Structure formats: structure tokens, C-alpha cells
Amino acid sequence: QQQVKQSPQSLIVQKGGISIINCAYENTAFDYFPWYQQFPGKGPALLIAIRPDVSEKKEGRFTISFNKSAKQFSLHIMDSQPGDSATYFCAARDNYGQNFVFGPGTRLSVLP
Amino acid sequence: EPEVTQTPSHQVTQMGQEVILRCVPISNHLYFYWYRQILGQKVEFLVSFYNNEISEKSEIFDDQFSVERPDGSNFTLKIRSTKLEDSAMYFCASKLDRNTGELFFGEGSRLTVL
Numbered sequence: 001q002q003q004v005k006q007s008p009q010s011l012i013v014q015k016g017g018i019s020i021i022n023c024a025y026e027n028t029a030f031d032y033f034p035w036y037q038q039f040p041g042k043g044p045a046l047l048i049a050i051r052p053d054v055s056e057k058k059e060g061r062f063t064i065s066f067n068k069s070a071k072q073f074s075l076h077i078m079d080s081q082p083g084d085s086a087t088y089f090c091a092a093r094d095n096y097g098q099n100f101v102f103g104p105g106t107r108l109s110v111l112p
Numbered sequence: 113e114p115e116v117t118q119t120p121s122h123q124v125t126q127m128g129q130e131v132i133l134r135c136v137p138i139s140n141h142l143y144f145y146w147y148r149q150i151l152g153q154k155v156e157f158l159v160s161f162y163n164n165e166i167s168e169k170s171e172i173f174d175d176q177f178s179v180e181r182p183d184g185s186n187f188t189l190k191i192r193s194t195k196l197e198d199s200a201m202y203f204c205a206s207k208l209d210r211n212t213g214e215l216f217f218g219e220g221s222r223l224t225v226l
Binding site: 034043044046051099102 | 116143145147153154155156157160162167168203205207210213214215216217218219220
């Protein structure tokens, strides 16, 4: 129940295209859903996050869509750039324990 | 911009040796975490720490692991007797308070057990 599922495992997108990564969870105690971006050799860095009381959050080219009833959320990267090439992790926070559970990651490659 | 700092960046050790990984969380943060990432794999939760005690730990965090906040700034992870499968990147993270969602990660400490 603590698991967060993520797909696809890897994604190749042409420059200017839309990258879409999907996540799903089971635990209804999760109350905060961040996306992290990780470049090789670096720690994960927060990209964008959403709370379950909203269905969408947009920051620049990055949008989170959240479906509370389906327990699913997704990251959309519009106008994808080669600099977006990284591994993306969705995560969920357990409000009770304050623990963060991470999805297995999606390796995104944006071709020039 | 405040950041989480970790030392060492890379440590190579022999199997069975003790290792201490050090972290300096962001100064006014109250929640501290250790995560592990085996090369190319998911970020796995090890332990969370709040108010000078462990809040939660995963199945990975067995008796070989311990954490300590020896002073007001450092947060350490000790592996008592390292195994080959402990080879991984270890990330420290901190969070301001209970209401804040954002988790700030350090750059990680790469542990190689030979």
C-alpha cells in the first residue's frame, strides 16, 4: 500500500514535443505529490508538486494533472528540450508519518 | 540559497568495515531523512528523524544501520558492518516542518563496498 507505481520506465521525445509520465498510488493517507528531477550524479531536485485538493497545477512548461478518485497523477512537460533529459521521479508523502515514497523513475531523453 | 551538504562524496570500503556518512541539513529544518539509490534504480526510503528520534524506518534499515544527530547541525548515518549490497548512493534530505511538503536533497554520498 506504500507503493507508488510509475510509467513509462523510459521515454524518448523529440525536441518541442510533449513528455507525459504517469503515476498511481493506493494509500489514501498520501497528501502531497511532488515530482523530482534528477541529473546523473546529482541528488533529486523538486520540480513541481500538488496537493489533492486541486486537479491541476502548472508552472511554466511543467503541469501536474491529479485525479483523486482514480488515485493517479501525471507530469506533462510541454515543448520538451534536450536540457530536460533526466530521470523523473514521482513521489507521495504520507501525512501521518511524514515519509516520502518514490516511484521507480522515468528516464527521459529529449532528442535535438 | 541554503542547501543540504553531504560528506564524503565517495567512499570505498572493505566488506565488514564500519562507515559513517555525514550530512548537514538546512539549518532551520526539523525533519531529516536518509534515502538510498542503487545505481540506476529507485530512490528508497531508509529512515526519517524528528525531535531527536527516529520517526519511521524501512525494512532496509536493520540493526546494521543507525542514525544520530550528535550536535545541532550534523546528521549521520552509520553502517556498522558493510555488505556488498550496501553499495549505493546515499542521499540525505531535510524538510522545514510538518506542513511544508518540499524535501531538499543533498548531492549524495556514493558508497562502494569491495
